[in-house]
Amino acid sequence: MILEKRLLARDRGVGLLNKFWQVPWLFVLLVTTIAGVGYVALYSAGGGAPEPYASKHAIRFGFGLVLMLSIAMIDIKLIAKLSWLGYLGGIGMLVLVLLVGNVGKGAQRWIDVGPIQLQPSELMKIMLVLGLAAYFHRASWERMGNILFLIPAGIMILIPVGLILKQPNLGTALITGLVGTAVLWAAGVRWWKFAALAVCIGIAAPIAYEHLHDYQRARITTFLDPESDPLGAGYNIIQSKIALGSGGLWGKGFLQGTQGHLNFLPEKQTDFIFTMLAEEFGLVGALSVLALMLMVVAFCFMVAFRSRHQFGRLLAIGLGTNFFLYVFVNVAMVTGSIPVGGVPLPLISHGGSAMLTTMLGFGLLLSAHIHRDAELGVTKD
Amino acid sequence: MSRDSRPLRPLGGERTVRKEEERRRSVFKRRAFILGGVQLGAFAFLASRLYKLQVEQGARYATLAEENRISARLIAPPRGRVLDRNGKTVAGNRLNWRVLLVAEQSADVNATLETFTRIVPLEAHERARIEREVRRRRRFVPVIVREFLTWEEMARIEVNAPDLPGISVDLGTTRLYPEAEHLAHIVGYVAPPAEADIGEDPLLELPGIRVGRAGVERAHDRVLRGRAGSVQLEVNAVGRVIRELDRREGIPGQDVQISVDSDLQRAIRGRIEEGTSVVLLDARNGEVLAMASQPSFDPSVFNTGVSGAQWRQWTASRSTPLINKATNGLYAPGSTFKMVVALAALEARVVTPGERVNCPGHMDLGESRFHCHNRNGHGGLDMRQGIKLSCDVYFYEMAKRLGIDRISAMARRFGLGVDLEIEIPGVRRGMSPTRAWREAQGRPWALGDTVIHGIGQGFYQFTPLSLATMAARLATGRAVQPHLTKLVGGRPVRGARAEDWPSLGIPDRDMRLVRDAMWAVVNEEGGTARIARLPAALGAQVAGKTGTTQVRRVTREQRERGFRVETMPREWRPHALFVAFAPHDNPLFAVSVVVEHGTSGSMAAAPLARDVLAEAFQRLRPGGPGTQRVAGG
Known part of the structure; x- marks a missing residue:
């Protein structure tokens, strides 16, 4: 018995080393490269100095790397078992932040946890993916067709979305809802249900709009078309487009971006960091960054395809979609394509909370990758 | 195997499990491909968006970024x-050391100003102005704390610079006269x-x-x-x-560069009293050599702003220091106008130079009697004597023969009542009336009006500048215009040479006659302005003409009561005028002098003109000490 335990322990030790070798180091290199681009961008945003942004970014990434690799070592079965706990924990923090959190610019709410400010809404997106993956991972095709089985999943999505909306943070709420929907889609919820949902929203939205007060409508109009207000909300977008456009094909050169360095570009270290990069490195630089981001998403899909259990698949696809939405919403925002604000560019924007949650997500992804062959494929009717 | 895996234990049979897993896998694969396709499409959209912004519209946005x-x-x-x-230099730029405060460089503006006040005292209102400007402007815009620092103040500020964050000393300019x-x-x-x-x-x-x-x-x-x-x-x-x-x-x-000689100007101004104006021209080309009007003002006051009290004092003062009487004071020319009447009469052939006109001491016209200044009458006199003795009756007669329009036409040819185009804005042109002008006012022109205009009274009103111009034109026979500018940016201005000015078109014979008469006024026994002779040492003789113009009508009653000018209140006394040029045979200078309430042209104005000319000869005469100064002028 004792010997058995000891052997098991040794086996585990060997397993750990073995797992460590299984870490996809190319992916780690990819993530490090993107964080490096972030360092360069933040160095420029700091006026050509590592302070105040770039050096912190590097330290955070270092911590994030350790976090990611540590989580990657955790058995996927344990993660699957703890998923519910994570989901409930996430909801609890969202409630807590509504009660005692600090409200900052753009109504992002955070809680001070030691030296870092934790934004539970960031964490919640990952916890939602975990929760949904755990909920669906044993469901059979028949069961996926059962609407009663889907109602709890819908509630699982709507609770965090509602709580985040109440912060209020429309951008993150939207991403959270879309991530949840993507997991439902991948899990095999029937086509027509998505179509019906889309029709419902299409009908409900104008009716809801009719019942709003004038000032609420005005707020929505400005929200949807910020350029109608060039000195207020539209200023940021207009200056961002000028910065992007003036970057041209090859850019103005490192540290040569006039829009960024002369402070015409607002929030250049957070929401508009992509603009800063695109101004200094042009279309070539911007597309290169997008390509790196696309490679991360592609890796998530690869992990999903190679996983031999539904939990891993749903987890990877959910995390991949979450990452994709981050990038898409941010870049679409700075190019003036969509009117949402307050979404950072993962691994590049300055900010501890986003960095840690991103790396946490990658840790889960790597765990799914390392434990892709785990015995988890159990069906429930 | 272990208890851990129990919840995950298969519920159905092994085959069902595999089948379900296969199903999930295939559904997932299909759906994931679609999801991936959507995401790839979204990235493609972003790429196209970036291409549009950065390449297609790049030039436009680059311009906006530059702007x-x-x-x-x-x-x-x-x-x-x-x-x-x-x-x-008569108007230059003085360096002006100023103290500036940049708010953003000063941690505490109030503390800085407090320290500054201990070094260079600031008045309360200055302090208030600075604080107001600091509040109103953006924090990096400099605010003027103090201007016109002395060297000593500046040194004290520089020494204390470390205690004065945000304070800097700056060099500007201010106008200096x-x-x-x-x-x-x-x-x-x-x-x-x-x-x-x-x-x-x-x-x-x-x-x-x-x-x-x-x-x-x-x-x-x-x-x-x-x-x-x-x-x-x-x-x-x-x-x-x-x-x-x-x-x-x-x-x-x-x-x-202007034509005025500032030393000469100073000397003349030192010689004249309040209410007097003097204009000295270079007779050959009209350059203004000196032009004085007493009293004057300090022009640098306007640079920093005139205080309300100062302004009220200037404008309320009867002596009108802001007004240049030489260009804007209007005076009846009186007897100084007689040469113009004489030339008009000669040109119109209403008289010959030798024709004698009898002066009984007055002229009767209808019920009116016009007096000569000589109550006893001059007897018979020709034109030369008429001018020399300034006989009024002779010129009443000339005016009667000529009519007002011919006199005024000649006056305008001599620069009287016309725009002389001198480079001083706002100069008055004076008044040479015509019959039509008067009738346009709905008033008839009577012969009596014409008669008094023959002795430079009535509507005739001229500035000392135009009287000097008349003197210069009498001296040269050319239509010289008074002007101040010699060089602009080193380039000469047209009009510097006598030949630049057209002839007046008056026969030489007539001009010589009038000049000779003017010479006689000063240099012959019995002339009215013998006092205006220059010292013999200067070797130049003056030709001139006096004028005395009443500012208040003296009635016969008063005259009979022995009313004398000497006992009149000052502001009732007549103005004294004198016009002259010299040397009489080769004129260099033309001068006009008006002494307000000077009582008598010969007593008050003529000696002053003499001194002005003497001064001019000493300083500016070609061949004399100042040859090169006037050369080419």
């Missing part, structure tokens, strides 16, 4: 100087531009800029002002200057 970052500002060029005929009140009426002054001026020249929007408001400063303002330079600055989003990108120096204002 954002570059701010063009004007630099004020130094204002040109005004020099006198000897090259002496070394001759002060002596040339104020000619040179004029500068002042901050009025709202109405701004807009024509962007330069005028600059803080601290000054524009010419009067005199030469105003007449040549454009030349003196120069053209603004510009500097391209890189600014950040809040407008703070980051660096200078490009600098285009402006064109500095050009110097203007």
Whole structure:
């Protein structure tokens, strides 16, 4: 018995080393490269100095790397078992932040946890993916067709979305809802249900709009078309487009971006960091960054395809979609394509909370990758 | 295997499990491909969006970015100087040490000002102004704390610089008038531009800029002002200057040299009293050598702003220091006008030079009797004697023969009652009436009116400047115009040579006759202005004519009661006038003198004219000590 335990322990030790070798180091290199681009961008945003942004970014990434690799070592079965706990924990923090959190610019709410400010809404997106993956991972095709089985999943999505909306943070709420929907889609919820949902929203939205007060409508109009207000909300977008456009094909050169360095570009270290990069490195630089981001998403899909259990698949696809939405919403925002604000560019924007949650997500992804062959494929009717 | 895996234990059979897993896998694969396709499409959309912004519209946005970052500002060029005929500066620029405060460089503006006050005292109202400007302007814009620092104050500030964060000393310029009140009426002054001026020249929007408001400063303002330079600055989003990108120096204002001799001007002004004006021209070309009007003012006061008390004092004063009486004072010419009447009569052939006109001491016209200044009458006299003795009856007769229009026409040919186009804005032209003008007012022109105009009374009203011009034209026979400008930016101005001016078209014989009569006035026994003879040492003889004009009508009753000018209140006494040129045979100088309430032209004005001419000969006569000064002039 004792010997058995000891052997098991040794086996585990060997397993750990073995797992460590299984870490996809190319992916780690990819993530490090993107964080490096972030360092360069933040160095420029700091006026050509590592302070105040770039050096912190590097330290955070270092911590994030350790976090990611540590989580990657955790058995996927344990993660699957703890998923519910994570989901409930996430909801609890969202409630807590509504009660005692600090409200900052753009109504992002955070809680001070030691030296870092934790934004539970960031964490919640990952916890939602975990929760949904755990909920669906044993469901059979028949069961996926059962609407009663889907109602709890819908509630699982709507609770965090509602709580985040109440912060209020429309951008993150939207991403959270879309991530949840993507997991439902991948899990095999029937086509027509998505179509019906889309029709419902299409009908409900104008009716809801009719019942709003004038000032609420005005707020929505400005929200949807910020350029109608060039000195207020539209200023940021207009200056961002000028910065992007003036970057041209090859850019103005490192540290040569006039829009960024002369402070015409607002929030250049957070929401508009992509603009800063695109101004200094042009279309070539911007597309290169997008390509790196696309490679991360592609890796998530690869992990999903190679996983031999539904939990891993749903987890990877959910995390991949979450990452994709981050990038898409941010870049679409700075190019003036969509009117949402307050979404950072993962691994590049300055900010501890986003960095840690991103790396946490990658840790889960790597765990799914390392434990892709785990015995988890159990069906429930 | 272990308890851990129990919840995950298969519920159905092994085959069902595998089948379900296969199903999930295939559904997932299909759906994931679609999801991946959507995401790839979204990335493609972003890429196309970036291409559109950065390549297709790149040039447009590049322009917008440049507009954002570059701010063009004007630099004020130094204002040109005004020099006198000897090259002496009469309007220049003085360096002005100013103290500036930049709020953002000072941790605590109040503390800094407190420290500053201990070094250089600040008045309470100055303090209030500074604090107001600091509040109103953006924090990096300098605010003027104090101007016109002395060397000592500046040194004290520099020594204490470490205790004065945000304080800096800066060098500006301010207008300086070394001759002060002596040339104020000619040179004029500068002042901050009025709202109405701004807009024509962007330069005028600059803080601290000054524009010419009067005199030469105003007449040549454009030349003196120069053209603004510009500097391209890189600014950040809040407008703070980051660096200078490009600098285009402006064109500095050009110097203007005027014909006035400031030493002579000073000497003349030292000789005259309140209410007196003197104009001295170069008879050959009309250059103004001196032009004095007493009292005057200090032009530099306008530079910093005239206080309300000062302004009230100037405008309320009966002596009108702001008004240049030499160009804007209007006086009846009196007997100084008689040469014009004589020439008109000769030209119209209503008299021959030798014809004798009898003067019984008065002339009767209908019920009116017009007196000669000589109650006993001059007896019979010809034209030369008429001028020499200034017989009024002779000229009543001439006027009667001529009619007002022919006299006034001749007056205008001599520059009387016309625009002389001198470079001093706002000069008055005077009045040479015509019959039509009077009738246009609905009043008939009576013969009696004509008669008094024959002795330079009635509506005739001229400035001392135009009387001097008349003297110069009598001296040369040319239509010289008085002017002040010699060189603009080193280039001579037309009109410097006698030949530049056209002939008046009056026969030489007539001119010689009148000049000879004017010579007789001064140099012959019985002439009215023998007092105006120059010292023999100067070797030049003066030709001139006196004038005494009543400002108040003296009735016969008063005269019979023995009413004498000596006992009149001062402001009732007649004005004294004298016009002259010298040397009589080769004229260099033409002069006019008007002494308000001077009582008698021969007693008050003629001696003054003599002194002015003597001074001019000593300083400016060709061949004399000042030859080169007038050379070419």
